[in-house]
Amino acid sequence: MKNYERDTLCIHAGYTPKNGQPRVLPIVQSTTYTYESSQEMGDLFDLQAEGFFYTRLGNPTIDAVEKKIAALEGGVGAMCTSSGQAASLMSVLNICTAGQHMVCSSAIYGGTFNLFYKTLKEMGIEVTFVPPTSTLEELRAAMRENTRCVFAETLSNPSLVVTDLETFAQAAHGQGVPLIVDNTFPTPINCRPIEFGADIVVHSTTKYLDGHAVQVGGVIVDSGKFNWDNGKFPALTQPDESYHGVVYTQQFGPAAYIAKARCHLMRDLGAQAAPMNAFLLNLGLETLALRMERHCENAQKVAGYLENDPRISWVNYPGLPSSPYHALAQKYLPRGSSGVVAFGMKGGREAARKFMDSLEMASVVTHVADLRTCVLHPASTTHRQLSEQQLQEAGVPADLIRLSVGIENPGDILADLKQAIDKAAQ
Numbered sequence: 001m002k003n004y005e006r007d008t009l010c011i012h013a014g015y016t017p018k019n020g021q022p023r024v025l026p027i028v029q030s031t032t033y034t035y036e037s038s039q040e041m042g043d044l045f046d047l048q049a050e051g052f053f054y055t056r057l058g059n060p061t062i063d064a065v066e067k068k069i070a071a072l073e074g075g076v077g078a079m080c081t082s083s084g085q086a087a088s089l090m091s092v093l094n095i096c097t098a099g100q101h102m103v104c105s106s107a108i109y110g111g112t113f114n115l116f117y118k119t120l121k122e123m124g125i126e127v128t129f130v131p132p133t134s135t136l137e138e139l140r141a142a143m144r145e146n147t148r149c150v151f152a153e154t155l156s157n158p159s160l161v162v163t164d165l166e167t168f169a170q171a172a173h174g175q176g177v178p179l180i181v182d183n184t185f186p187t188p189i190n191c192r193p194i195e196f197g198a199d200i201v202v203h204s205t206t207k208y209l210d211g212h213a214v215q216v217g218g219v220i221v222d223s224g225k226f227n228w229d230n231g232k233f234p235a236l237t238q239p240d241e242s243y244h245g246v247v248y249t250q251q252f253g254p255a256a257y258i259a260k261a262r263c264h265l266m267r268d269l270g271a272q273a274a275p276m277n278a279f280l281l282n283l284g285l286e287t288l289a290l291r292m293e294r295h296c297e298n299a300q301k302v303a304g305y306l307e308n309d310p311r312i313s314w315v316n317y318p319g320l321p322s323s324p325y326h327a328l329a330q331k332y333l334p335r336g337s338s339g340v341v342a343f344g345m346k347g348g349r350e351a352a353r354k355f356m357d358s359l360e361m362a363s364v365v366t367h368v369a370d371l372r373t374c375v376l377h378p379a380s381t382t383h384r385q386l387s388e389q390q391l392q393e394a395g396v397p398a399d400l401i402r403l404s405v406g407i408e409n410p411g412d413i414l415a416d417l418k419q420a421i422d423k424a425a426q
């Protein structure tokens with residue numbers, strides 16, 4: 001794709017139909033692809049030729065969406081997965097195995113926290129959680145000889161901490177390991193973490209990238225910039241005997257990481273996206289830039305209103321000058337952060353419950369980053385498994401209400417919030 005701007009890439013990247021082909025990306029609902037000779041098929045299996053042969057490893061619809069997201073993030077390649085969880089897991093497993101260690105910001109999505117804290121630990125990968133506001137020295141102190149990656153969210157769900165990506169990248173690179181960034185909330189429209197030193201970007205495409213709440217999915221994007229040849233990543237730089245000795249860095253150059261994620265992990269774990277879901281995700285992506293602009297405009301209005309309502313005890317929105325992350329947001333998220341606003345009501349948990357039950361238009365759902373305004377109480381849902389101390393460390397106080405501001409008319413959103421606050425404060 002030419003040097004198009006992001007809003008153009010949303011529409012055109014990834015699929016360029018030729019003469020007589022469908023103008024709109026078709027759904028290739030086929031598990032398999034035919035070849036004239038078994039030799040051709042064999043070459044595909046040996047990674048000696050490029051082409052589709054089985055949808056677990058690649059599919060034309062999914063491929064087009066992967067190319068679009070890679071273009072949006074400024075990476076060399078991407079791989080869609082069945083969910084954001086699968087993307088986070090595979091992004092780590094691709095370079096970190098039993099007996100190794102990773103450093104992770106404590107301000108992350110509850111599902112990712114459980115995945116790393118429990119499941120990775122059970123698989124023999126140790127995780128050190130560090131405060132999201134750690135300095136370079138503090139991050140360095142958390143590193144070990146066997147550390148293989150650093151993980152953080154650009155804008156954390158639901159605590160809305162803006163991570164100092166350059167500091168995290170510097171700490172990771174000083175150790176000779178990559179920085180993996182979950183960029184789900186800002187989307188590449190508002191932030192491209194690779195420009196700030198991230199090496200790998202992951203998303204839950206279930207959220208804004210789709211935006212319509214019609215599919216669960218994830219994606220991993222490879223910046224192509226990390227030098228794997230420093231002795232720490234033999235799985236990328238030494239022969240893979242399960243592919244007749246292919247060496248990923250030699251065969252795939254800067255796309256070695258994402259090639260291995262597909263050829264090795266997707267082959268073995270099978271958490272692939274469905275063609276239909278990729279089609280739906282692509283429809284969502286076409287309007288991503290427009291939607292993000294409106295989400296941010298609406299959220300800024302809502303945050304400003306909440307801040308001035310005496311019945312609200314606190315508001316956190318990176319776009320408010322009062323936010324402790326405002327300066328970082330101006331640097332990393334100059335176009336806006338996202339549609340998500342976190343706040344607490346005077347009256348704590350009980351007031352939060354009444355407020356949520358009184359909403360008429362906004363729905364109470366286990367979802368976020370949808371074009372419909374929705375609301376959730378993390379401490380009793382997504383973060384239910386966390387102890388009081390873990391909640392504190394994740395920046396999720398028990399009274400936190402996560403309001404995901406949609407793209408409806410801002411006057412209607414505000415009116416709904418006001419009437420619900422009135423009822424909750426009675």
Ligand SMILES: *Cc1c(COP(=O)(O)O)cnc(C)c1O
Pocket residue numbers: 083084085086088109111112153157182184185203204205206207216217218
């Ligand atoms: C939702 C979410 C995930 C998990 O994604 P799923 O698609 O639900 O598996 C990961 N990271 C963040 C920031 C999320 O909001």
